[in-house]
Amino acid sequence: MTVTTAAPTPETGAVHGEGQRRRRLALVASKGTLDGAYPVLILATTAASLGWEVAIFFTFYGLDIIHKKKHKKLKVSPLANPAMPMALPSLVGALPGMTAAATAMMKGWMKRSHMPGVGEFLDMARESGVRLYACSTTMGVMGIGPNALLADADIAGATAFLDFAADADVSLFV
């Protein structure tokens, strides 16, 4: 991304002048679900499109989003999710097959709306220079080796992420 050198607009001062650092977005992705992954990936690719520096710290179940195999199989649960339009009583939502049905439904909405899948969004993020940090504690606790993760994920602890986030303009925990 190029640093823009145009004059700041008076209303927001959003555009950075020459020599100023780029804006930064620091995201923590803690959920390994389809509905947890999309907001993270949408915000990251959008911020990169705006010329911002972006880093995502994938921690706990969020690590599944950059897991080579699991990122293709993220699911959405109808349980404890009264917003799901399936309108199922919780007990029915707990039946086998209901998570698969809810996941298929969400993937259907995404496809119908021409939204990229998780893998495609990850490609967009990497191509836009988004940094992917894999939480080393999660890897240790869950027994996930570096080879299980996407090759361009950087293994890091909270310190490295906070070092990036300390200078962030926007920090979000998802």
Place this chain on the structure above:
Amino acid sequence: MPDTTLSPTTAGADAALDCKGLLCPLPVYKASRALDRLRPGQVLRVECTDPGSLADFPALARQRGFTLLSVADRDGIQVFHLRRET
């Protein structure tokens, strides 16, 4: 990866991008990449149908230092002209 190829030149623009039927973040993502490929002073025309783009394209222009030359919203289609300045 979404297709980011540009349509042939349209009147009043150096390149055109059809984002009809696409939702956030694709119109901004594609427009940003398309403008990266233009030279300073060149204009990109973008057509959208996501009503959020009426709020998003002025924000993209502010953030990236593009000039939003025009916004039109007719029959559910939003048309933007953005000029790359630097």
